[in-house]
Amino acid sequence: MRNRQSIEFLRFRYWIVVGLLLLIVLAIVLRMIYLTVIDRGFLVQQADERILRDVPIPAYRGMILSADGIPLAVSIPVDSIWINPQEFKADYQNIIAVSSILKISPNALQKLLHRNAHKLFIYIVRDINENEGNKITALNMPGIYTEQEYHRYYPEGPITAHVVGYTNIDDAGQAGLELAYNDWLHGIPGKRSVVKDRLGNIVAVMDTISHAKPGRNLILSLNDRIQFLTFQVLQQTISQYKAESGSAVVVNPKTGEILAMVNFPTFNPNKPYSPPYDRYRNRAVTDMFEPGSTMKTFSIANALESGKFLPATEVDTNPGWFIVGDGKVRDEKNNGVINVIQILQRSSNVGVAKMNLLLPPNNLINLLQRLGFGERTASGFPGESDGVLPYKTEWRPFDYVTLTFGYGIDVTTLQLAQAYTAIANQGKICPITFLKRSQPVTCQQAMDPELAHEMLLLLEQVVKPTIANEESTGTQAAVPGYRVAGKTGTSYIAAGSHGYTTGHNTLFVGIAPVSDPQLVIAIIIRDPQNMIEQGGIIAAPAFSKIMAGSLRILNIPPDQLESLNGTKTSTPFPEAN
Structure with a gap:
């Protein structure tokens, strides 16, 4: 009698478990049908969020020119290198490869990464030439990226330095007319949507959200x-x-x-x-x-x-x-x-x-x-x-x-x-x-x-x-x-x-x-x-x-040709006696 009751109890529990499993499977199937048929856009959005990124388009800062048209301040395109410490594998091989290209100390790079391990973004170097930027890209390392910026260059150097002034690393005026007319000179960065692969490299440009607006040129009175x-x-x-x-x-x-x-x-x-x-x-x-x-x-x-x-x-x-x-x-x-x-x-x-x-x-x-x-x-x-x-x-x-x-x-x-x-x-x-x-x-x-x-x-x-x-x-x-x-x-x-x-x-x-x-x-x-x-x-x-x-x-x-001959001229005022 007790054996029969035990068997029936076990059978009851079995069907309860089977029923629960069937309900779970049914819920999953219904959810899949809902997402793939009824709300397919949600999956597309989630996928896009994993591969689509909005990246800034740097704006060109306006030139400063002399009155006779000589460039006194110009912006030239350069690359900057940044790292996501949570993606970058900071092993010996990677540290040596990156530091040798960027001509920085391996120890300094390692300490920088360790100090900022909790962050998602840190600059390693700014304003490097295109060749160095291409070498970093060619490494195909996850977590290290190149970014195009502009670097301010002053052809006249010390000659016009006090008047023209200078900008900081972010291309913002810090002194002189660069500071006084910063709002006139600086542009408005644009924004574009891109697709990145698992290494963070841009593989496709999907759309330009807003175009970069270049700054305006400033013509000085300086000759x-x-x-x-x-x-x-x-x-x-x-x-x-x-x-x-x-x-x-x-x-x-x-x-x-x-x-x-x-x-x-x-x-x-x-x-x-x-x-x-x-x-x-x-x-x-x-x-x-x-x-x-x-x-x-x-x-x-x-x-x-x-x-x-x-x-x-x-x-x-x-x-x-x-x-x-x-x-x-x-x-x-x-x-x-x-x-x-x-x-x-x-x-x-x-x-x-x-x-x-x-x-x-x-x-x-x-x-x-x-x-x-x-x-x-x-x-x-x-x-x-x-x-x-x-x-x-x-x-x-x-x-x-x-x-x-x-x-x-x-x-x-x-x-x-x-x-x-x-x-x-x-x-x-x-x-x-x-x-x-x-x-x-x-x-x-x-x-x-x-x-x-x-x-x-x-x-x-x-x-x-x-x-x-x-x-x-x-x-x-x-x-x-x-x-x-x-x-x-x-x-x-x-x-x-x-x-x-x-x-x-x-x-x-x-x-x-x-x-x-x-x-x-x-x-x-x-x-x-x-x-x-x-x-x-x-x-x-x-x-x-x-x-x-x-x-x-x-x-x-000239308005006094006689002085070219060394002739001393008289005063137009009467002399005192």
Whole structure:
């Protein structure tokens, strides 16, 4: 009896198990029918997700070109190599094969893979040539891939480095105009759907989801030949005088276009990020300094604008110094009784100080504001300094008179060049730009046109080697065949809030040709290491070389042919008795 019950119980359990198995089989069959017939798209989607990938299409970054069409920054196609550490078999054979092609240390590669073993993506190298990329592809190793990118290349190298700037490894602007116009230059990457095999190689391009949109080209106002000339002259001058550094700016006063901007020391933008790092600064727009005697131009303009002085007005500078408040103003020598022309020619601190002490301080401050001091130019260059223009309700007399000959005010080389464009352009200042202009520009009237012309002729007397001009400070800035106007400057280098160092800055700012001004050039040589520290001896000859070459490059005809024969010409202003 018990045996029969046991057999029936076992038979019951057997059929239960069979029934369950049949139900499972039936469910599987029904699911297969559903997926293959009713919802076939699901299987297709799952298969596609295993072999279809969306990959980026790199966008071409726009070129940067000079005004004369010379490429200053271009993007060239390169390969980059990346690895999925979870797919790549990091055995000895694979490590050696990859590292030998990419010229990297096997130990370094192994450590990199070990350190990032949890990741799905790490770059091994960027910006390699196509040949190396093809060799990696030919290895047919799972988990290692090539990717096309663009590498930025700068054909002019150090010559245009401070203006053009550079990009990082991801082709994004990091400095200079590359940074300022990054949104204009960079393109928009595209996207395409591809089929990859088990090794990750693209075996078919299925569809382009979105096309890459290339960046736009940027045409600068720089003249490539003038830029190169300026670079050569500045480099030679700094080397000759063992100076710490130097900057030079060439501007078209009628448009505000920068034709050249050079700093030295410089760097190679094709290999940035190596020390010393202070050479990456565009000193012409970032570094401030006290302009010294180059500021006397505007102090004299202030005196003439007041109507109390004429070019022939005499000022007694005896005995070559005088006490103002708690300070002493002095000249290098006693110039005696001299007129305004001679004050500018001989760069007399006493003369310019005595003239402006008869005028309200705010008159000079207002003029300097109109000329753009104390604020950035319109250039839009990253990191440009504002400069420092003091404004006080009450002036200590000595603070005011030192301002008249260029102390107590901080400027940049670009600001100084911009201010002199007003004298060259009938009193108007055009917005400074690094871009080539295609349309007329609106310029601001900073100075009366007649006053600007009068100052232009006065500055010509500083440079012109006339018989009555033997003691002028700027004759070495002369350019044979051309009428040149300009002003020298020498200033002590400030030591923060602790007075001054023993070093000097030497400067020259000039305009040519006087008959129809086309160029303004400002140059500063910082801390020359010798006994000759005057701007007229160091900076003026450098100016002359840059100006002479630039005028030839631009085919600007001479306007003073008699000077080619060495003839000294007379001044258009009456001499003081």
